[in-house]
Amino acid sequence: MSTPTSTPPSDASVDQNPNGPDRPENAADSAVRTVEKRTIDHVPLDERHGRARDLFTVWFGSNIMLLTITTGALSTALFGLPIWAAVIAILIGNIVGGTVMALHAAQGPQMGVPQMLQTRAQFGSYGSLLVVVLVIFMYLGFFASNLVLGGQALGNATGLSTSTSIVIIGVISVVATIVGYRLIHTVTAILSVVAGGALLLSFIWILAVHGTPSGTWSGGSFAWAGFMSTVSVAALWQIAYAPYVSDYTRYMPRDTGVRAAFWGTYSGCVIGSVLPMLLGALVGSALPKADTLDGMGSLLHGISTGVFAIFAIGITATNAMNLYCGALSTITVGQTLFPKWKPQALGRAVVSIVLFAIALVPALISADDFLSNYENFLSVLLCVLIPWTAVNLVDYYLLRHGEYHIESLFARDGGHYGRFNWNAIACYFIGIAVQIPFLSTTMFTGPAAKSMDGVDISWIVGLVVICPLYYFLVKITGKATALESDTPVAA
Template sequence: MTEPASSPESIERRTIEHIPLDERHGRARDLFTVWFGSNIMLLTIITGALSTTVFGLPLWAGALSVVLGNVIGAVVMALHAAQGPQMGVPQMLQTRAQFGSYGSLLVVVLVVFMYLGFFASNAVLGGQALAQVTGLPTNVAIVIIGVISVVATIVGYRLIHKVTAVLSVVAGGALIVAFVWMIGVNGVPAETWHSGGFTWAGFMATLSVAALWQIAYAPYVSDYTRYMPRDTGQRAAFWGTYSGCVLGSVLPMLLGVLVGAALPDDDTLAGLSTLTHGVSTGIFAIFAIGITATNAMNLYCGTLSTITVGQTFFPKWKAGASSRAVVSVVLFSITLVPALLSAEDFLANYANFLALLLCVLIPWTAVNLVDFYLLRHGDYDIDALFERDGGRYGRFNWIAIGCYFAGILVQIPFLSTTLFTGFIAESMDKVDISWIVGLAVICPLYYVLMKPKLRAQSGHDPLRAGSAV
């Protein structure tokens, strides 16, 4: 009898290959817990705290911008969820259908760096929390957090789903306790509730950061839905993902907004510890352990993307569990350097990382979603995705590549970061709307340019071209 590719008792055998229909499992509601549980962590709290610390907003404005950013950004993120059940392959492998087998490497390599950036950020915060609870040196705690994440990555898909389901209850409970303790038991300083200091630049910067938090998940949403039955349904996959990710992100971000408003001059983790005095040890322990699951998700997807790069050059390579293990260890080793070096100046580095990341992700997600929903309606030749010459999709799709670079260029004048501010953003009091402009320009541009090409290739209506399996 053949061992299942991903059973509770075994290590997942599959990596980037197509998941056969007889190995599909799970329900759309499982998507709620994988995104709800994985988002309740220290990095989410830090992200929310940017609104009242780095961007200087009052509590009400920070809370409003955080909610709006997540609600808007999650629409883009959750639309990718249906691609996994439909196609049965990882998210970045699908990019070959839009950019070509070699053209896709541009985006895939950037996404690997994104995963490593989030892994390093999480490792720093998890290590700091673990060090605070245990008394271990911070660098040792960072390594421990990373090693646990590597183990979960090696075991694979089912373990990650199960752990995040548990975290939905445990970490969710710790989050509620933190709110109650801060407001109802210890109390917060009176100046926490002040209403002055609002700026549109700070509001839009916070909204953009919150939206990016959601959009940054777009390159690996399908990695956690590709084992689901093909008849899961687009609406069910969307709402399961959307609701879990929005609630799981908004609640801890609001906690961060509150911490930042109460103690704006303190380090966010130190402020959280002060405001939850009496239960801080338990809360930090739960969040430190929970961050390993989230980091396992980052490393797991980074590993699949790295294997995708390798398989592009060596199409006969059949990467399995051992390959995933080796690649995950290598990627973990690479992230240790920035994690250990950035621990002392984490907040400023993280804010800049988010701003630059948004600029390069927006055009990719625009091309991917327009191609999937409006041009091909989910109909793809899966076998062609694994061919070195790209099969029907070719090695390079210059329309997609051109739109990608155009998407980056069109955003530059609207960017507002500590590293660079575009001339339009400067004239708008440094309000950053670059990601909105990127989506508004690239979505229709790619559709208009790509539709005639598909029609010419197929000889009939491009909306019906292609084969899903």
């Protein structure tokens, strides 16, 4: 496989590892206290560091949070499933969705650029803006959702108002985003132990100490609509991370390997998601009429303050990941429109603050009706993400086999990939269109979903249609030969 190229960096990165790309730094050399200088520029091979096992803690630690618990609670509190059906649906959704998500992880070490910048190779430099802008809204949606839950938890633990707590959570997240990549990796590793311990203690306390209310294990009723909705929500939770994963692997050595990157990401994200979702399902089954946080507070009486404090602090790291990816994507849009703009640490800081200010408004407004708003947000998000992930994976694994001309990704005219790739753009809109009849949400239920008693299989239809469609469109239009013959210029 040819070695992808990059435009040589104009200055040295503060993240460079003086011990070499494959050897860990000692404590004195740690860059945890150093602000990351790079943004969306290519990471040269001599600045790569880290191991695939580091990916486990990034995704395990970042997923043990209140939003994951709330997502699991949808299965029993909103969809009305019995606990046994909720467990099965959560497992299926995470296992399947995690496979799609983790396949993107290998792209970071191979290409050394952020995930959404790579979209230029599939959609063209200007065509990619459609997808990148939508993904920015996704980052802001998750950021705002985390602000609400983190603020409520911090308020419960400290007595502060929810609004004040929301602002505090947001400010801490902004600071972590400004420091950047390595701090996020370090904090999520710590959270894997601390938040993981709090999660384990929560299960023990509810099941063995406090006990569950009567009806917890026999409540709810099975319905395919609720079951498939839970599968879809769990699958989306994983697929929604697809635009993130290369952002956290792009500094890794290029020889990290597809399998190692896949399994490090997959195991951390799936295990780290399933466990808190199961806790949420348990809380929803035990107290289906209660708000998720109120239900947790009741079931964890005696230790709730400590657990909420840990989860509230932990959510700042997860939100830093949302804001960090959102900042990189915003910079990608800005640099497409204004190619002379070369933002580094200061540019990322300014963008992060602006995004925080934008997300703060819906967080403060939606705090009182969070669960319903969040479920609708997930449904719409799934519809627009599926065609992108299908195009990206087919393009990377089946058409170009991981070989990309990196310099073209930074060219305003798209270089080898042009300004618009109409095959990808057409597939994107077709992908959204074919899903609409199968959507089942509180806002809209398509005719196909109605005929199946509200069962939502839209994301499955989207993947099944778009993957082969994009592949054969590229082959038929003669683009495949050109794509596979791109020869990267020596760095």
